[in-house]
Amino acid sequence: MFPVHKKVNRRDVNNYRGISSLCALAKLLELVIIEPLVTLSKPYIRTDQHGFITSRSTTTNLLCLTSYITDSMLKPSQTDAIYTDLTAAFATLNHRIAVAKLDKLGINGNLNGSCHTSPVAD
Incomplete structure (x- = not known):
């Protein structure tokens, strides 16, 4: 890790990842494994998902939102949007839940090979 x-x-140390x-x-x-993994998980991913x-x-997400807001201005409606910053979200990922979800998709077994590295503590 570098x-x-x-x-x-x-x-400022916070300016590095x-x-x-x-x-x-x-x-x-x-x-x-990327293509089979994407194929298996595609039914669970919403069509309006843009990340990854x-x-x-x-x-593309902002273009879709802008188009939606522009369209909604033509009708008497309200549009609310919430954007969140999930900086370091994977650092707080519960690995047991992630493994259980992969298992539910049919991806199971021991994927730890000789390249396995331990996560770095913050």
Whole structure:
């Protein structure tokens, strides 16, 4: 794991995020399982999901929201939006719940290989 600068002040430790460097075997495993994993989980992902979806981003999300708001201005209706910043959300991920959900999708067994690394404590 190594730090990568993400914001203005380089002296503030909060302006860095940790990047883990995976070994070649882990990268290969990711390439092999990504398509079946996406195929298995697609029925559970809403069509308006933009994060971590191919050809979608925060930009496409904002375009959809802008279009929706523009359309709603033509009708007498109210539009509310809540955006949240889930910075470091995966650092607080309950791994037992994540493994149970993967198991429910049919992805089970021991996926820990020789490249397994321990999570870094904050």
